[in-house]
Amino acid sequence: MELFIEGISKAWSLIVSLDAEVLAVTLLSLKISCSATFASLLIGIPVGVFLALADFPGRRLVISMVNTGMGLPPVVVGLFVTLFLWRNGPLGFLEILYTPSAMVLAQAVIATPIVTGITVASIQNLPANLKLQIQALGATRVQTVCILVREARLPLLAAVMAGFGGVISEVGASIMVGGNIKGQTRVLTTATVMETGKGNFDVAIALSLILLVLAFSVNYLLTVIQQRERPR
């Protein structure tokens, strides 16, 4: 208990003194996870909309695969991204292994199925005849899709939250493809693992607290937007 209280007090001083290293690690975490979430939205929303609306053989199979992908273990993603980016791997020519780019890629792979899966559910949860009603008002295909996405905007915010929450907190993939290199690929989660291993509980607690506050802030912001839009 003493260790815990002492850890928290040291952590607090690290945070309020704006420790340069802690700050750098925090900013890098945010940058990587925000980029990865953004990339997953760019891919996941269009794919999700397509899967929800299109009719093709094997559609159910693809949706089941996406839903399974929502629970991809980050270490498995880390392993496969490492293999792809390895010097002799199919994407080895990119030479991005152990760089923040590789971490963005790995995190995007984790977040994309989450965003896609929630998008499919959001669009499918709209009233069954809504698509026909939009067409009946004279909409083209593109206009129909735009209105449907706009109607699903509140559940789609949940996709953003779930995607970001999934990647800001994962450690397995980041440590495997980033390598936890000080000043280059060290993020909040990988640094927490390392500091805990070294017995530096104060630093580890400080990093964990920041991680919690970050995750909370982003979700709080999105929740406020969602609830403000919500019908009362």
Place this chain on the structure above:
Amino acid sequence: MSEAAPLLEIRNLAVARGGSPVLRIPSFVLHRNETVALIGPNGTGKSSFLMALAGLLPLESGEIFFRQQAIVPGFASTEYRRKIAMAFQEPLLFDTTVFDNVAVGLKLRHLGSREINDRVKCCLDRFRIAHLADRSARKLSGGEAQRTSLARAFATCPEIILLDEPFVALDPPARQALSDDLERVLRESGTTAILTTHDQMDALRLADRMVVMQQGKIVQSGTPSSVHTRPANEFVATFVGMENIFTGTVTGADNGLFSVSVAGRTMAIMGDGVPHETVVICIRPEHVAISLTNPDATTSTRNIFPCTVSKIIQLGLYTKVYLDCGFPLVVSITNQSLENLELLTGSRVFASFKATSVHVFRKG
């Protein structure tokens, strides 16, 4: 109604949904400025018919012609779809204000903001919802939401408007008010319209023509009063409220009148009958009169039966009296008549109806 080229024409239409056939309509024609009511029980294909006419459903076979031009259903028919509008049974409003909901169709057509503004305001006024313009569509009552949905459909000034059960989810006062307003808007705008309903009163009130559907097919089409008084078959008869339907045998025919034996009683009917033929006869409950004395001497009514009152059910505006005349007969009378006649269960009365009040069709 002109006999000129129809606005919309259907030939050999067949539509399937979810693998099972829902519509089979060999021919249907809609003329300009006509208001058609599609009636029939739930699940009979009325909504599918409207959706098919709106170009929203793929056709298994057949063709739809708009001003003699064949249309291709789906996104390919945007130009056609922009000449019609459909309001679904559920209001299906968008998650925005009432104003923006009504403006949707106009924005899809890329009209200028000034024109959109004018047309939306006009439509909000027509449906008496101008005061709700800035309200979120999620905060509307059922009647307000339905009005918004109708205003949204009318805002685009369609050449044909298709309305699926516009009054179905409303309570009686809201229903009456909306029905009044819709009647006025249809009359003022002169829009050609098809509306579906399972309430024949809506059809009688709003439509120039009534089309009765049964299991994906059109079984009768005609003026509301002709469908009401001369149903094509037993199904239509039941649906339009012909509660007295009997099977009988023609016993004789003479001079534009024929007699039919029903449960041992003989009825005189206007028309031509072939002796020994089995026929179905229908009499509307409001076409039967009840009297305490035999009206024989005082009226030209040919069908008079002594009966006993077996049940009386008061239905608010009128009363249904169930009689036993050797065959069961249902009669609608006003509450005032009920009071004047001092009817009670078991009362002995005379039921009478004219030979012209009986509608007959061949069994089959």
